[in-house]
Amino acid sequence: MIRALCLWLCLALPALAQEEIVSGLSQNRVSITANFDGSEILIYGAVRRMAPPPRDSLLQVIVTVEDPSMPLVIRRKERVAGIWINNAAVTIDAAPSFYAVATTGPIDAILDETENLRHRITIDRVIRAVGISAEAAEAPDFVTALGRIRLAEDRYRLLEGTVQLTAETLFRADIVLPANLTEGNYRVRIFLTRDGKVVDLQERRIGVQKAGLERFLFILAHERPLVYGILALALAALAGWGASAAFRLIRP
């Protein structure tokens, strides 16, 4: 596939100043089955250009992968009467529970702040928290804490320098999806930057869905909770009775 792309790119195209992304994903579906243990996604592509690349600046690539953003509540513990309890809370409008940013170089050097604000690329920008200052005295601390916690849990990842770029044309990024995935349409974004400015971007989707037994149980639990609960009880009673009967057979 990559070779075919390369060949096609080598057949020089008519001159045009723009640089465009041509990309592919190793898979656009991920199935979470009972033995799901994470998954690796390869995001690859090439830069199509109509003219020779500019000599005065270097091309950089940023690849992001995220799951659907959701509203969150961040709580802070404080010591009250000797014990630590949740005593302050801030609501975050939307933040993904998985977010990976892979780049060809240090993100501060290859992306300027205006572009970052516009496209919400870095971890502190992908967390959308508007008007939280009214909720608590040190509201920005809560946003920082969210980033810190999720980085520590490996749910947010900053992978600087992991995107391979060959001859300013071919790029690839390997992103490992963790075992603790949630369902949804994951958004993949690819940015080309020069001098900190975004020159092209492309969006793609990866559908992550529970499959097989996982899917069956999840749907049953949400759509027929009574049946699901009774099924759990029947299994418990059967196991309890079975073990007691089996052990009486072995050692009466």
Added chain:
Amino acid sequence: MSMQLYLPIAEVSVNAFLLLGMGGLVGVLSGMFGVGGGFLITPLLFFLGIPPAVAVATGANLVVASSVSGVLAQVRRRGVDFRMGGVMLAGGILGSAAGVAVFAWLTRLGQIDLFVQLSYVLFLGAVGLLMFQESLRAILAARKVGASPVKRARVQTWVHRMPFRMKFRASGLYISVLPPAMIGAAVGFLSAIMGVGGGFIMVPAMIYLLGMQTKVVIGTSLFQIIFVTAFTTVAHAVTSQTLDIMLALLLILGGVVGAQIGSRLGVRLRAEQLRILLALLVLAVAAKIALDLLLTPSELYSVAFGGAMP
């Protein structure tokens, strides 16, 4: 071989053998001491990173299995007062329903973890201390003059003078139905909040408050625990969809096998020794949770889904 298993409701991936082993260990202890083991498994699940709401619902399901396993042996021994169990059960269902509602309310407020932890410290601490003191006294007394039977309440107290009296032949009592129903309600409430059966509270209450015949205490407690935890399990499944059947099944498989082994080990130990060991175990769990509340946590902030999510 890595045996990672993705849990469909908890949405975390854990090692299947670890869960079987944990279920087995708790099963051995519960079989040895004649308790459901909910007070051990629920904190262990928190520690594994299972969300508290899932741990509590799933813990209750595990207690159903270990209590079914235990009650069958008691029925054969005529150790169940079905009438007393039924009265306690009526209270227990009401208490559990209230507990499930309070649980959902506190989850929304963000105080459920604190409430669960405080309940654990308070109840395990108090029961552990009482049991430790009582069994220590029994061991010392046995050394002096030989065996002394457990003293049950025989005098008529306010507990026995309330209205709606009923005859409980197997328990050797003619008392009001209100005290057993109230004990059942209190234990049902704790079952829903803490994911436990509540045997560690019910057994002393039956002996010291109601004055039941000791030979029917364990069986009757197990009998009513089955139904209260069954109700708790289904109620959590319906109101908050937090029961993880895959997690429950692995814990149960380990648990029921462990319980059978444990009950055979338990026969070899003397009753006072068994009780003092159980008291130490209960106190250790309470102390661990109390330390978590008192020591400065390494991360002061925590993240929860807000808005439309549960």
